Amino acid sequence: xxxxxxAPLVPVLAVVGVGLIGGSFAAALKxxxxxxxxxxxxxxxxxxxxxxELGLIxxxxxxxxxxxxxxxxxxxxxxxxxxxxxxxxxxxxxxxxIITDAGSTKVNVVEAAKAALGDRIGQFIPGHPIxxxxxTGPQAAEAGLYKGRTVVLTPLDENPSAARAFLTRVWECxxxxxxxxxxxxxxxxxxxxxxxxxxxSSVFMWQxxxxxxxxxxxxxxxxxxxxxxxxxxxxxxxxxxxxxANRSAVLSExxxxxxxxxxxxxxxxxxxxxxxxxxxxxxxLARRFWGSRSGLT
Amino acid sequence: xxxxxxAPLVPVLAVVGVGLIGGSFAAALKxxxxxxxxxxxxxxxxxxxxxxELGLIxxxxxxxxxxxxxxxxxxxxxxxxxxxxxxxxxxxxxxxxIITDAGSTKVNVVEAAKAALGDRIGQFIPGHPIxxxxxTGPQAAEAGLYKGRTVVLTPLDENPSAARAFLTRVWECxxxxxxxxxxxxxxxxxxxxxxxxxxxSSVFMWQxxxxxxxxxxxxxxxxxxxxxxxxxxxxxxxxxxxxxANRSAVLSExxxxxxxxxxxxxxxxxxxxxxxxxxxxxxxLARRFWGSRSGLT
Numbered sequence: 001x002x003x004x005x006x007a008p009l010v011p012v013l014a015v016v017g018v019g020l021i022g023g024s025f026a027a028a029l030k031x032x033x034x035x036x037x038x039x040x041x042x043x044x045x046x047x048x049x050x051x052x053e054l055g056l057i058x059x060x061x062x063x064x065x066x067x068x069x070x071x072x073x074x075x076x077x078x079x080x081x082x083x084x085x086x087x088x089x090x091x092x093x094x095x096x097x098i099i100t101d102a103g104s105t106k107v108n109v110v111e112a113a114k115a116a117l118g119d120r121i122g123q124f125i126p127g128h129p130i131x132x133x134x135x136t137g138p139q140a141a142e143a144g145l146y147k148g149r150t151v152v153l154t155p156l157d158e159n160p161s162a163a164r165a166f167l168t169r170v171w172e173c174x175x176x177x178x179x180x181x182x183x184x185x186x187x188x189x190x191x192x193x194x195x196x197x198x199x200x201s202s203v204f205m206w207q208x209x210x211x212x213x214x215x216x217x218x219x220x221x222x223x224x225x226x227x228x229x230x231x232x233x234x235x236x237x238x239x240x241x242x243x244x245a246n247r248s249a250v251l252s253e254x255x256x257x258x259x260x261x262x263x264x265x266x267x268x269x270x271x272x273x274x275x276x277x278x279x280x281x282x283x284x285l286a287r288r289f290w291g292s293r294s295g296l297t
Numbered sequence: 298x299x300x301x302x303x304a305p306l307v308p309v310l311a312v313v314g315v316g317l318i319g320g321s322f323a324a325a326l327k328x329x330x331x332x333x334x335x336x337x338x339x340x341x342x343x344x345x346x347x348x349x350e351l352g353l354i355x356x357x358x359x360x361x362x363x364x365x366x367x368x369x370x371x372x373x374x375x376x377x378x379x380x381x382x383x384x385x386x387x388x389x390x391x392x393x394x395i396i397t398d399a400g401s402t403k404v405n406v407v408e409a410a411k412a413a414l415g416d417r418i419g420q421f422i423p424g425h426p427i428x429x430x431x432x433t434g435p436q437a438a439e440a441g442l443y444k445g446r447t448v449v450l451t452p453l454d455e456n457p458s459a460a461r462a463f464l465t466r467v468w469e470c471x472x473x474x475x476x477x478x479x480x481x482x483x484x485x486x487x488x489x490x491x492x493x494x495x496x497x498s499s500v501f502m503w504q505x506x507x508x509x510x511x512x513x514x515x516x517x518x519x520x521x522x523x524x525x526x527x528x529x530x531x532x533x534x535x536x537x538x539x540x541x542a543n544r545s546a547v548l549s550e551x552x553x554x555x556x557x558x559x560x561x562x563x564x565x566x567x568x569x570x571x572x573x574x575x576x577x578x579x580x581x582l583a584r585r586f587w588g589s590r591s592g593l594t
Binding site: 130131132149150152179181185186189190192193194196197198199200201202203204205206207208209210211213214216217218219220221222223224225226227228229230231232233234235236237239240243244247250251254256257258259260261264265268269271273276277279280281282283284286287288290291293294296 | 427428429446447449476478482483486487489490491493494495496497498499500501502503504505506507508510511513514515516517518519520521522523524525526527528529530531532533534536537540541544547548551553554555556557558561562565566568570573574576577578579580581583584585587588590591593
């Protein structure tokens, strides 16, 4: 006797790159019963085996099989591989398959996707879940990663509205809040709140580590140093690619930060306590307000 | 019938300022049975009452009483009040009382102490426990705050060696590791690993909050932003005083960071992926190494 079961939101999901981002996406949809079968694609057999053992994916498949079988494909491998993966997928894609990605920059991803997919570009909806960066690999994946987090979609004119609505529903199913904007706005905004801080943190860490008395400095570094430099530990390859991909926005935003730094430096130079305190107070109040609303503390 | 009990390491401790730093010091020594009685001094009656209720202190006293009764006095109020407090204490100090402090800068504290204490300066041993900054007040105090943390002492030539040894033992009793160095070395080192990051974090936060599209930026800010800007939420008054007190060291260290920033910016300008990656890798490896050794992750 068969029981009639409602079809899940995503009958077949394929995840290219089964690390923290892809693995957590699969885990979240599985937890909600929103996915039928999850196919894993990747370059490293050991990582795929691990994802299989952890139950994040149900099968290890080729790109060709993923293209033929999946209703939704999430690209969650390093962003530099986007063009090549899409070009390989294209010949096998069903016309109704939706592809999205998780890259930290969007203008370059859109360019790569247009070049690779040609007249199939309408099937690709660019995305960026703003979550998780410290940990990596399938063992770090967790169903709750996207709960309360923001996922940015930067849809293309070619994307059918039903496809956009579907992808929004899928991310909401993971507990995320979906925001829609243009790829350029995404990239300049992320240059400000993600890429520039990463650069500053890395530059600072580099400078401390390069000092002749770096051992002493490190010995006296406390919890403020720990927080400020945490992002500097991130993957050099991943961040090199982000900086190169979003180069002009990062450089331009950096000018603004340097102008603000000059102002603070001048106040300090002048031993102007009132201006210094105004400056620090504005920053402190803004940070406390953000902290109370972000749900990230 | 009386039981003979060994005298505690600190028969009578006085804490001036019973917030996180002073309260945790008292709590740590109480937990180890290393203190007989703890006297609390402060400007705000409510804070003192709270410390009393929490059992951090046993009595609320005046500075005069603290000077007359205490074997050890910890100054844990804002550093700007050091000269005034010491001048008020001086007439009542017993010749064997040891005073120390917890200020984030040391050169200015030493100057203030010399001016205030005159020929009693040998009784003052400057110190700086590198712990806790995010939370404040007696309710945040905890006996474990100093466990595994570094406490810097910058002793003066006038301090008797027995007094230095005693204070070292007291801090070790709180679980801390004591490092001894000159006040100037302390201040230049802290300028690097504490004051400059605070300035950069505040400047960055100020710049994001001042942008016309700050709401959008804040909405896309993730965990990297959270960590990088956490210190910017700190007390504007406290940090204004730290910057003013350690002005020249902070300004000079800032030049080094700006030089490093120019280097990274140039690599990005040139789209020089190899140099960018070298830079990021050096920073990432240094941060990971520090993280694995600091006990602060």
